[in-house]
Amino acid sequence: MRENDKPMDADTHGRGPKRANGAREAEFLALLQQAGTALTPGEVTERLRDGLTYNSVVTILTRMHTKGLLTRNPRGRAYAYAPVTDDAGFAARRMKTVLEERPDREAVLARFADGLSDTDADLLRQLLGPEQDSDR
């Protein structure tokens, strides 16, 4: 890690409006995606306009880089950060691990159709008639 990428003090999380880390990271990611180009912590701080200090921004960007959510390249005396660009399949697979640790994830994901028991499956086939069997 380069010198100016290190937070000046470790305790920079508390500044700015208090928000869950995940929400903050999501906000950063959306901002970097909209920007369409890599941004330095200074540029991110400018665009946020919500009073988050430079040091907090550096802390969060560094953490996201460590998690593999962002790539970074040296620009001037700082790093410029960009979202990891890969195919959506890889993004989704990597993302699964973020949400998968959560005990109540199923309550948040709105699945189209799941949780079919064997009895349910039989019942469905009866409800939908014989044509369904040829589809499967």
Next chain:
Amino acid sequence: MRIAVYLPLLLSLIAPLAARPLSERCEPRLATWLLTGSALVLGAASTVSLGLLAATGLIRIPQLAALGHWSATSAQRDDPAELSVALIAGLLVGGAVLAAARMLWRRARTLAAAALDAACMPTRDGTVIVDDEAPDAYALPGLPGLPGRIVVSTGMLHTLDETEHGILLAHERAHLTGHHYAFVALAQLGASANPLLRPFATAVAYTIERWADENAARATGDRSRVARTVGKAALAAHRAPALTRAAGAALGILGRHGPLASAGPVPRRVAALLAPPLDRRPVLAAATTAVLTATLLATAEAAHDLHRLLETVGAR
């Protein structure tokens, strides 16, 4: 106070029995609002009631009574509730507050994680195709200002045809634009404060699916097509081998005591789509509103009574 304070607790015992019938007889959007409102109001009111009962016990403890300049002895004399009742209420209210706080904290973090997931997925139109042969599709909620995402696996795309893709997307989009995750979370919040209310949370999980199904039906103008799509997707996702067991009652599937009574949500959704659309049921809505209003009034009355009791015993 003697009666009013117990009314929310009594209603928490009875009202959940109506949750499932309501979810199956009322138009799903209205049903979702009614069920979520019931879970929240009854959850809050029963917690407040327990708190009030516990408070009548607390002021009998001389040290605590002294803090508020109340007379512990006259509190013991005037008190409407038995000390044992107050004690149990105190334990229950502690549990309720802890459980609700824990649930809120967890859900906030999971929603944040979901929003992070959603923001990580590069997309132009809000839909992400995942390269996965297992048929799967879900909506990831975003946060205010951060759009959610609809994730569909290639397996699911191969299972469904063009029209059915449209139905799937309309369904998932309805979840996102209708903020259905918020209804689920609020109903579960009520149920975590008061576990008796769990049937409301279960019913809301079902009615948001019905709500999204009907939205998709409106978008395509063909309810039975939506029914077939839901069934097709569910059967494809169901990986167990297709054993056609001698399933008896093919007749009476839609009957009240048919196999649907014990079926999971997917067959019930399909049956509801194959049946005529449900009405708004103004009588059910009015009855629910009346029960909730009575609950709120009873809680207010009980709180006012406690206030008066405190004033009486506070006469120095």
